[in-house]
Amino acid sequence: MENKVTDAELAILQVLWRNGPSTVREVNDIIAEERQVGYTTTLKLLQIMLEKGLVTRDATDKSHRYWAVVQEKAIQRTLVGKMLDTVFHGSSSALVMQALGNHEPTPEELIKIKEFIERIEAQQRDE
Amino acid sequence: MENKVTDAELAILQVLWRNGPSTVREVNDIIAEERQVGYTTTLKLLQIMLEKGLVTRDATDKSHRYWAVVQEKAIQRTLVGKMLDTVFHGSSSALVMQALGNHEPTPEELIKIKEFIERIEAQQRDE
DNA sequence: AGAGATCTACGAAAGATTTCGTAAATATTT
DNA sequence: AAATATTTACGAAATCTTTCGTAGATCTCT
Known part of the structure; x- marks a missing residue:
């Protein structure tokens, strides 16, 4: 696992894991319940995550639909491993x-x- | 726990937890075994951590001696709690x-x- | 005391992450 | 078809974190 997953990316992944394939607006609506985030911020993050290979998308329709490529278990494994090494x-x-x-x-x-x-x-x- | 502890700060805290009160040089010598870091970088970080209240120091001697105020258990608790909330x-x-x-x-x-x-x-x- | 080594303080550069504004494309409504 | 909404793309600002250079203070050694 070369690429570090940032906090903002993790928040988006959680939405995708929970809700399955989602549009930018759907993701943003949920993130925005917690903290104030502009639509284009979420869009930009998803584009970055696409480049990194964290997510993929179906661009058939006008509003593209994104879903997680990296699985929740894999992230759990990575984070637990890092935590074991660093603080335990x-x-x-x-x-x-x-x-x-x-x-x-x-x-x-x-x-x-x-x-x-x-x-x-x-x-x-x-x- | 308002202040987030960054990765570089955590690395320094680990040295202090393990070795007890240490000078900047002592901390830096250990950090530098792992990755290349300049002396003043470690110094600056310790000064920032002092402001945040993560560490305190005895400035009697020329080389000040720093030690952790925040305890390892407290950080473990915080990080495990965050991890439970976010990915589990x-x-x-x-x-x-x-x-x-x-x-x-x-x-x-x-x-x-x-x-x-x-x-x-x-x-x-x-x- | 003078030279050299080591230390602190601190601003600011460098790097990483997050946020947003704007332009252009596509869809929807009237 | 024109006006309005929504969307993508993307550069760049804003913010956060890490790194370092430099100046000046303090110590050590001769």
């Missing part, structure tokens, strides 16, 4: 505990996490 | 699984995490 010294357990302490999951989610851990443990035993 | 839709379990998948912890760490989860579960039962 590579300790995933420290990150995990911070995350759990930060925003407590539901009982169901806790069970899922435990199952996930047990799968890792089983795998480690086989090695 | 508030789902700490998704973040946890990404972290565990990303960089597998040692068996000992896994046990610590399980204990941590069990403490949360016990607490949830009491509510």
Whole structure:
């Protein structure tokens, strides 16, 4: 992953991940709910993201429709990895505990996490 | 937390967290191992961080000694919180699984995490 | 004390990111 | 078909971050 994704780009990607293929206006309407952003700003960002290959578009109609090329999981992986390296010294357990302490999951989610851990443990035993 | 901590500032904070109160030269020597950075760049950044209140210093001696005011845990909390909001839709379990998948912890760490989860579960039962 | 080394302060350049204004093209309405 | 709306393209301004050069102060060594 050579290209860094900036904050403004990430905000746009989130809209595209959530809503699927969208026009500039649709994206901008949603971004503008949060903070004041002009239409051409969003347009310009999407054009930059197109160049970087973060998104693609269908330019058949007058208002082009954009969608994310980079997948949310890939960005999650990159960002978690960077965070592990920079502020957690590579300790995933420290990150995990911070995350759990930060925003407590539901009982169901806790069970899922435990199952996930047990799968890792089983795998480690086989090695 | 009003002030955003930039990447260059974070790199300096990491040195201060690891090594404790340090002079500009000491900080710069360590940063410069990784990437080429001039002495006055590090100096300027520390002065900016001083203004922002991220660090403080003892200016008794000629070479001032700086240390972090903001604690590593606080930054971890902030960054994990931001990440939860932006790319994980508030789902700490998704973040946890990404972290565990990303960089597998040692068996000992896994046990610590399980204990941590069990403490949360016990607490949830009491509510 | 004088020369040389090291340090701080700080403005300003350089670089990166975000924002917007304007022009031209395309669509819509009357 | 003319007037009005909306859209794209794109340069450039505005803003934020990082980097450095220079001046002057302080220390060290001879």
